Amino acid sequence: MIEIEHLTVRFGPSTAVRDVSLTVQDGESFGLVGESGSGKSTLLRSIMNLNRDWDGRISINGLDAHSTPRKRLAREIQMVFQDPYASLHPRYVIGEQIAEPMRINGMANAERRTVELLELIGLGAKFRFRFPHELSGGQRQRVSIARALALSPKILLLDEPTSALDVSIQAEILNLLNRLRRELSLTFIIVSHDLAVVSYMCDRLAVMRNAEMVELLTRDELRGRDIKTDYTKALLAAS
Amino acid sequence: MSNLVDIQNLRVSFRQDDGSYNDAVRGVSLSLGREKLGIVGESGSGKSLTGRSLLGVLPPYARITVDRMEFDGIDLTKASGRQRRALRGGRMGMILQDPKFSLNPVMQVGQQIVEAIRIGDRRISGGEARKRAMAMLESVHIREPERVYGLYPHELSGGMGQRVMIAMMLVREPDLLVADEPTSALDVTVRTQVLSIIDELVTRRGMGLILISHDLNLVSRFCDRVLVMYAGHVVEDLVASRLHDATHPYTRGLLACLPTIDGPLEPLPTLNRDASWAAA
Numbered sequence: 001m002i003e004i005e006h007l008t009v010r011f012g013p014s015t016a017v018r019d020v021s022l023t024v025q026d027g028e029s030f031g032l033v034g035e036s037g038s039g040k041s042t043l044l045r046s047i048m049n050l051n052r053d054w055d056g057r058i059s060i061n062g063l064d065a066h067s068t069p070r071k072r073l074a075r076e077i078q079m080v081f082q083d084p085y086a087s088l089h090p091r092y093v094i095g096e097q098i099a100e101p102m103r104i105n106g107m108a109n110a111e112r113r114t115v116e117l118l119e120l121i122g123l124g125a126k127f128r129f130r131f132p133h134e135l136s137g138g139q140r141q142r143v144s145i146a147r148a149l150a151l152s153p154k155i156l157l158l159d160e161p162t163s164a165l166d167v168s169i170q171a172e173i174l175n176l177l178n179r180l181r182r183e184l185s186l187t188f189i190i191v192s193h194d195l196a197v198v199s200y201m202c203d204r205l206a207v208m209r210n211a212e213m214v215e216l217l218t219r220d221e222l223r224g225r226d227i228k229t230d231y232t233k234a235l236l237a238a239s
Numbered sequence: 240m241s242n243l244v245d246i247q248n249l250r251v252s253f254r255q256d257d258g259s260y261n262d263a264v265r266g267v268s269l270s271l272g273r274e275k276l277g278i279v280g281e282s283g284s285g286k287s288l289t290g291r292s293l294l295g296v297l298p299p300y301a302r303i304t305v306d307r308m309e310f311d312g313i314d315l316t317k318a319s320g321r322q323r324r325a326l327r328g329g330r331m332g333m334i335l336q337d338p339k340f341s342l343n344p345v346m347q348v349g350q351q352i353v354e355a356i357r358i359g360d361r362r363i364s365g366g367e368a369r370k371r372a373m374a375m376l377e378s379v380h381i382r383e384p385e386r387v388y389g390l391y392p393h394e395l396s397g398g399m400g401q402r403v404m405i406a407m408m409l410v411r412e413p414d415l416l417v418a419d420e421p422t423s424a425l426d427v428t429v430r431t432q433v434l435s436i437i438d439e440l441v442t443r444r445g446m447g448l449i450l451i452s453h454d455l456n457l458v459s460r461f462c463d464r465v466l467v468m469y470a471g472h473v474v475e476d477l478v479a480s481r482l483h484d485a486t487h488p489y490t491r492g493l494l495a496c497l498p499t500i501d502g503p504l505e506p507l508p509t510l511n512r513d514a515s516w517a518a519a
Binding site for chain 1: 492
């Protein structure tokens with residue numbers, strides 16, 4: 001479970017996230033929607049402590065995000081980034097990329113688990129010795145998902161996981177994510193600018209604008225067009 | 240009326256490590272009047288290469304063969320480098336995906352538009368060019384052209400930067416605009432706005448437009464005609480309003496794999512690629 005209370009993030013004079021509070025339950029898939037600059041990625045990066053300078057309280061499965069050591073937190077929560085071209089090390093083979101978090105955490109059997117993970121995400125053990133540039137965009141995104149799962153976290157933060165991919169590949173990745181969530185009982189927070197993706201993937205969603213959370217909706221409310229703010233209506237009309 | 244663009248059997252290939260050539264575009268033919276044509280396909284389908292061949296901005300190591308490539312009656316296969324440079328910017332313009340990479344980072348955006356004007360016609364005075372640049376910024380719906388004129392690209396938002404790009408391309412009043420994923424880097428709300436600006440200007444000036452995109456629905460809403468490309472071929476040529484009557488399994492597959500706001504929550508259908516599509 002993720003609990004966020006009165007989170008505010010400032011970068012110099014500008015405020016990127018202003019007083020956001022929300023709770024994501026275990027096993028839930030939660031969406032964050034908004035334009036670029038609305039603060040949705042900053043919110044995600046703050047939960048992950050990639051951005052350490054924030055006010056408020058974030059608790060992840062009962063652990064305080066500020067004071068818990070990074071290694072401990074990494075076993076609870078992991079992140080998948082938008083651009084699989086930028087998030088993999090270009091000179092590490094796939095097997096090394098996936099095994100690295102396990103090595104850092106001194107886990108035994110890293111090699112066996114790497115093969116298991118490769119099977120789990122549908123690539124297979126033979127991909128272990130390939131370099132990222134030998135893979136397509138969709139395959140690379142699968143690798144970054146496998147790497148995120150290496151420490152068996154319970155929560156995945158997904159920052160625009162499919163927006164760098166073709167629609168046909170997007171469908172494959174979304175299906176994969178849904179299957180993994182079911183099989184591993186994961187909790188997702190998905191950032192996306194695409195309402196259709198969020199409506200397909202998420203049980204609940206928050207709409208962000210200018211650093212603030214303007215509306216919190218369930219999937220049924222979104223689908224029933226039970227929307228209160230004009231901004232969400234405009235967003236819906238545009239997509 | 241003769242066609243603005245006529246391409247017959249275009250092939251673009253790249254040399255591989257073993258010395259053989261790999262065809263990225265395999266025999267594309269298209270003709271374009273003063274209309275809006277969309278080219279849709281996945282990455283690697285050859286859609287951008289097709290647009291770039293027409294402008295003549297492919298890297299020198301690309302091998303191009305074509306039976307016929309004409310722009311408004313000019314044979315592009317015989318045109319000299321000088322002729323083609325004169326056509327580019329003057330009569331053909333191109334907008335790329337990300338304004339961050341296509342604008343000069345150390346030059347005020349207004350100055351960049353003025354530069355485009357004065358490259359086209361040296362006789363235009365600085366003051367006159369500035370006036371035209373202002374008017375152009377206004378016509379792409381930039382509210383304070385005076386202020387925006389003096390800004391540098393990093394001070395602009397994505398949507399604003401793309402509008403500056405459009406202004407720069409259209410200020411020379413080209414006959415053809417090739418827009419390669421012009422809105423993929425933009426937010427949905429800004430996307431519609433930028434497209435409607437392109438639409439307005441293209442329609443008013445009676446230009447031809449080639450819109451290259453991976454987004455089938457966007458293209459069908461915006462264009463008159465849509466070419467669907469797969470593995471270097473045109474697999475389907477459709478009237479945009481009849482996109483949903485597409486017959487080719489690839490086009491149908493692309494349409495089916497999109498999630499929708501009100502769609503079912505079952506696993507999305509994925510494409511089962513048929514080897515015969517690439518051979519067709």
